Amino acid sequence: MEMEFLDFTSQTAVREYEDFVEKNGGSFMQSVRWCGVKRDWRHEAVISRDGQGNIRAACLVLIKRFLPPFKSFLYAPRGPVWDYKDQSAFCDLLQGLEALAEKYHAYSCKMDPLIEETDSEKVFALRKAGLKFTPWQEDDQTIQCRNNYILEINGRSEEELLASFKSKCRYNIRLAQRKGVRCGVYGKERLDDFQRLMKETSARDDFQGRSKDYFARMLDALGDRCRLYLCEYQGKPLSGAICVRYGGQVCYVYGASASDHRELMPNYLMQWEMIRWAVETGCQVYDFQGVPYWYDPNHPNYGVYRFKTGFNGRLAVYAGEFVQVFSRRYKAAFDHALRCVGYQKLL
Secondary structure (H helix, E strand, O other): OEEEEOOOOOHHHHHHHHHHHHHOOOOHHHOHHHHHOOOOOEEEEEEEEOOOOOEEEEEEEEEEEEOOOOEEEEEEOOOOEEOOOOHHHHHHHHHHHHHHHHHHOEEEEEEOOOOEOOOHHHHHHHHHOOOEEOOOOOOOOOOOOOEEEEEEOOOOOHHHHHHHOOHHHHHHHHHHHHOOOEEEEEOHHHHHHHHHHHHHHHHHHOOOOOOHHHHHHHHHHHHHHEEEEEEEEOOEEEEEEEEEEEOOEEEEEEEEEOOOOHHHOHHHHHHHHHHHHHHHOOOOEEEEEEOOOOOOOOOOOHHHHHHHHOOOOEEEEEOOOEEEEOOHHHHHHHHHHHHHHOHHHHO
């Protein structure tokens, strides 16, 4: 049993790492491919091996350096990937993180694994290892959304899934098809159309959208694992999405829509086409991603949750963030600064 760091220059080593992460249901944000998207971060990956030399735990780490005072922040997005019953493997990962903290002068490392808050066994395993964990409060800011809406496919066919949707949802999918809305898969040549939709959506819903270059990096780095979908009516783009297939899931990561022709229900058709991709590729889960205000019917964005419930999935509330602290002196100050700036501007 030993700890090591991934050699990113070795195709064999990278392939072994990828195989482990994907076969164990890891997020695409724990894939080496994700480093090609986060080019303004440094990256490392910690590995623990068993007595036979096989990987038994892995953790991709992004490193953000602040100038001054030349301190760094470590972040393991949706990591680590390991069997929570194997405490010694996780100790190996923590040892590796401590070495990275010394190398990069990091004040803390934040992790937000895909652990639902009701999974007390896994939460206890992380806390037992010495990580700081604060149960969620309504005013908390977390890097990744803590509330996702997921559709468990579990081998069901397209027909079975469609029949399981709420009747209004099925009606809206068929309405879009009947009215002549067309949904297709495209490459970077259509990013200008998607970016126009994104700018309109971010202005309408008051959030900061990503740049065209960021979406181009996603398509380049993730390759055939990443798709750009556009719904059009009479040649005009009405909605668009970027989704990623990895680890037995298709994840709806970014979406945008026009304000006009909403009566044609393009978003319902677009979601259905992405769900069909999950079925075609043998995925077990379609992840609609964030529903941050599902608990507040009076919030302006509650409609996002209401829309997704039409597909008759379930709410997944994750435990949140676990932190390994290396320098308490700097942590409080940097955490306050990050909250003021906003994590999304950092990421």
